[in-house]
Amino acid sequence: MLLIWHRFFSDCVRLILKGERILTFGRRNTEEIKLEETKVWVCSSTVCKCWIRDNFKSSAEPLCPICNSKMILTTKELQVINNHSQKTY
Ligand SMILES: [Zn+2]
Numbered sequence: 001m002l003l004i005w006h007r008f009f010s011d012c013v014r015l016i017l018k019g020e021r022i023l024t025f026g027r028r029n030t031e032e033i034k035l036e037e038t039k040v041w042v043c044s045s046t047v048c049k050c051w052i053r054d055n056f057k058s059s060a061e062p063l064c065p066i067c068n069s070k071m072i073l074t075t076k077e078l079q080v081i082n083n084h085s086q087k088t089y
Contacts, residue, residue, distance in 0.1 A: 038078040041071035051076070 039054035043064040050066045054073070062071050 034080045035077045036080045037075050040074060040076045040078070042074050043067065043069050044072050045069040053078070 040051050041054060041057055041062050043050040043066070045064065045067050048064060048067045048069065050064050052062065052065070052071070063069065064071055
């Protein structure tokens with residue numbers, strides 16, 4: 001029992017230390033978060049909240065992957081995904 005508590009405690013300490021490191025190193029990253037008007041397809045169903053990015057769609061006029069309803073093209077303010085395999089503009 002004592003050993004379990006000891007392990008739990010040391011895990012907590014490790015998490016706290018990790019968190020501090022993330023905070024100090026993450027400060028620069030939070031400033032770099034960019035929002036961009038992105039083309040998205042939103043499910044036409046009123047009960048379904050599904051949407052997909054235009055560049056992730058499977059066909060010219062995609063159907064909702066959840067409920068198979070028609071999807072409507074619109075735009076959303078989305079965080080720019082830094083994909084290193086793609087060109088950044
Ligand atoms: Zn749907």
